[in-house]
Amino acid sequence: MEYYGFIHFSVNTYTDMSWGLGSEDPKIFNPDKLDCMQWARICKEAGMKGVILTAKHHSGFCLWPSVYTEYSVKNCPWKNGKGDIVREMSDACKAYGLKLGIYLSPWDRNHPDYGKPAYITYFRNQLRELLTNYGEIFEIWFDGANGGSGYYGGANETRKIDAKTYYDWPNTYKLVRELQPNIVIWNDGGDRADLRWVGTEAGYVGETNWSLLNKTGDVPEDMLRHGVENGDAWVPGEVNTSIRPEWFYHPKEDTKVKTLPQLMNTYYQSIGRNATLLLNFPIMPNGLINDKDEQAALGFAKAVKEAFAVNLAKGAAAEASATRAGSKIYSAANVLDDNKETYWSTDDNVNTASLTIDFKKPVSFNRFLVQEYIALGQRVKNFTIEAFVQGKWMLIDTQTTIGYKRILRFPTVQSNKLRFTITGAKASPLISNIEVYNAPQILTPPIITRAQSGKVIITPADPESEIFYTLDGSTPSVQSAKYTTPVMTGSGKTEVKAIAYNQLTKKSSAITAEKFDIAKQSWTFPSIADSNVYNMLDGQESTAWHQPGNVTMPADIVIDLGKTENLNGFRYLPDQNWWANGIISHYEFFVSMNSNDWQLVDSGEFSNIKNNPLWQTKTFKTVPARFIRLRALRNTQNDDAAGYAEVDVLTE
Ligand code: FUL
Numbered sequence: 149m150e151y152y153g154f155i156h157f158s159v160n161t162y163t164d165m166s167w168g169l170g171s172e173d174p175k176i177f178n179p180d181k182l183d184c185m186q187w188a189r190i191c192k193e194a195g196m197k198g199v200i201l202t203a204k205h206h207s208g209f210c211l212w213p214s215v216y217t218e219y220s221v222k223n224c225p226w227k228n229g230k231g232d233i234v235r236e237m238s239d240a241c242k243a244y245g246l247k248l249g250i251y252l253s254p255w256d257r258n259h260p261d262y263g264k265p266a267y268i269t270y271f272r273n274q275l276r277e278l279l280t281n282y283g284e285i286f287e288i289w290f291d292g293a294n295g296g297s298g299y300y301g302g303a304n305e306t307r308k309i310d311a312k313t314y315y316d317w318p319n320t321y322k323l324v325r326e327l328q329p330n331i332v333i334w335n336d337g338g339d340r341a342d343l344r345w346v347g348t349e350a351g352y353v354g355e356t357n358w359s360l361l362n363k364t365g366d367v368p369e370d371m372l373r374h375g376v377e378n379g380d381a382w383v384p385g386e387v388n389t390s391i392r393p394e395w396f397y398h399p400k401e402d403t404k405v406k407t408l409p410q411l412m413n414t415y416y417q418s419i420g421r422n423a424t425l426l427l428n429f430p431i432m433p434n435g436l437i438n439d440k441d442e443q444a445a446l447g448f449a450k451a452v453k454e455a456f457a458v459n460l461a462k463g464a465a466a467e468a469s470a471t472r473a474g475s476k477i478y479s480a481a482n483v484l485d486d487n488k489e490t491y492w493s494t495d496d497n498v499n500t501a502s503l504t505i506d507f508k509k510p511v512s513f514n515r516f517l518v519q520e521y522i523a524l525g526q527r528v529k530n531f532t533i534e535a536f537v538q539g540k541w542m543l544i545d546t547q548t549t550i551g552y553k554r555i556l557r558f559p560t561v562q563s564n565k566l567r568f569t570i571t572g573a574k575a576s577p578l579i580s581n582i583e584v585y586n587a588p589q590i591l592t593p594p595i596i597t598r599a600q601s602g603k604v605i606i607t608p609a610d611p612e613s614e615i616f617y618t619l620d621g622s623t624p625s626v627q628s629a630k631y632t633t634p635v636m637t638g639s640g641k642t643e644v645k646a647i648a649y650n651q652l653t654k655k656s657s658a659i660t661a662e663k664f665d666i667a668k669q670s671w672t673f674p675s676i677a678d679s680n681v682y683n684m685l686d687g688q689e690s691t692a693w694h695q696p697g698n699v700t701m702p703a704d705i706v707i708d709l710g711k712t713e714n715l716n717g718f719r720y721l722p723d724q725n726w727w728a729n730g731i732i733s734h735y736e737f738f739v740s741m742n743s744n745d746w747q748l749v750d751s752g753e754f755s756n757i758k759n760n761p762l763w764q765t766k767t768f769k770t771v772p773a774r775f776i777r778l779r780a781l782r783n784t785q786n787d788d789a790a791g792y793a794e795v796d797v798l799t800e
Pocket of ligand 1: 292388756
């Protein structure tokens with residue numbers, strides 16, 4: 149299916165939180181403009197083949213009137229408790245020719261029996277409702293996230309379960325397959341299912357990507373990203389990511405909708421790397437998808453269409469160094485015949501071979517698309533592509549796996565011939581399709597940061613472009629100030645907007661907008677001597693500081709702001725390194741005027757920080773403070789590490 153949509157909507161949409169706590173009053177759920185036809189229309193126009201709806205997220209609140217709980221749309225003001233969002237979604241999917249998928253969170257922060265055997269009966273009853281009453285369901289999503297604490301019918305406690313045994317997955321899967329024989333089961337927490345998580349929510353899978361895993365045994369993170377070359381089960385990767393940083397709607401992210409270059413990167417790093425792409429739309433409190441998200445998704449679809457509009461390999465000639473003996477059925481021409489059921493193959497045990505595409509005239513190209521005939525397995529381990537330039541073969545790229553689909557991007561080359569060489573395979577390769585394109589260039593918006601000194605630094609992603617910016621909130625254009633060196637912005641709050649612009653093509657990028665709170669010129673760490681600690685104030689998300697090895701939790705950092713500020717919040721960004729430890733999950737935040745008497749102003753959890761290690765913003769009632777103390781109570785690994793890419797405050 150390649151590409152399908154995700155919809156996140158629950159009671160926490162109304163509390164601006166990443167995860168519901170399970171104690172939210174259903175009365176807050178009132179999407180007065182709810183329109184599943186809008187959701188389905190956008191998914192369809194965006195080129196998606198289906199939609200997966202969060203029928204129940206971790207809050208436990210059900211978007212359908214389950215007979216097994218009162219914690220559902222039955223008890224909300226929307227449609228006087230007579231509504232059913234799963235039904236409306238199912239009808240909308242039918243109307244738009246989309247498949248419907250269901251996300252049912254195993255972790256339920258509302259249910260009193262969560263953690264006990266009785267909850268499993270409840271969970272299966274709900275599965276039965278969802279998988280019998282709403283027509284064909286193409287995928288079921290069993291999210292493995294579990295933060296432990298919850299409302300649990302008023303108990304308000306932390307409950308630990310063993311994700312491997314508690315849900316008795318083998319019998320749960322049996323039920324699912326009985327009710328929906330063609331369903332695909334996604335599960336990152338329990339027994340191996342049909343699709344795997346790729347280990348990140350950032351929108352990419354490894355370049356090497358086998359669709360195989362082992363049926364049993366643990367799956368460490370690098371296996372999630374790359375699969376297992378000699379695995380014994382077919383468990384392809386599904387890249388799930390949101391069109392905004394978070395999964396649920398937060399108004400503050402209206403300026404953070406992914407830009408076209410970001411979405412195109414996601415495309416090439418998911419669908420272009422043998423995975424499917426599951427792109428999320430958060431629903432607003434009124435029940436609609438935000439206009440900006442719609443524009444982004446449709447712009448993305450248009451750009452994909454443009455990139456793959458003209459297949460330059462059409463009408464070219466294909467010739468192979470080796471073909472399966474005595475049979476025309478496996479000829480090289482099959483890679484260009486538009487028929488995915490036919491393929492080029494070599495003799496058994498001939499696992500290396502090359503295929504040359506002769507365009508018969510010089511053509512410019514920058515994309516190469518190749519597909520294996522995966523009905524007979526994923527075989528290719530290594531390959532190269534070359535272009536024939538000035539009488540010589542010039543190497544364009546050396547790569548590893550292909551699978552269902554692989555797309556390579558490279559700087560435009562002009563040539564009349566392209567050579568594709570398989571340098572390693574598990575068995576005779578079976579190549580069903582090759583396409584070649586010259587995709588238009590897309591300008592990437594600049595990156596804006598603010599250093600501790602208050603200087604704003606704007607970095608172009610593409611060195612040939614110029615940058616224009618504004619500091620007053622207005623929309624930047626070529627008439628705005630041109631950026632040449634870092635701009636001193638003083639110590640107050642600043643809003644910076646910038647575009648990249650290419651003189652040759654006269655095209656500008658999308659706008660980058662960043663709001664910065666007070667500058668940190670006078671901030672110091674009175675009790676930390678290590679100068680690297682300033683990495684967390686430098687505005688650079690790629691640099692971090694970690695507590696020394698001998699720290700034990702709780703671990704504190706204390707910052708002297710240099711003068712009294714009226715604080716009403718703080719922000720924390722964990723170490724952005726893929727392998728980083730010390731991602732704080734539970735915190736306390738204190739303020740002081742003299743660094744002796746401390747007042748606790750906020751405490752809680754950074755929900756979902758493990759899977760999505762983004763900026764965490766917490767707000768509280770305004771309080772004057774000269775010193776702040778961020779206390780790490782726990783991290784996502786439950787050990788004694790605490791790391792910080794950035795720490796920031798919000799002022800009134
Ligand atoms: C995660 C959840 O915790 C997030 O809230 C979201 O639903 C994402 C798709 O999966 O594990």
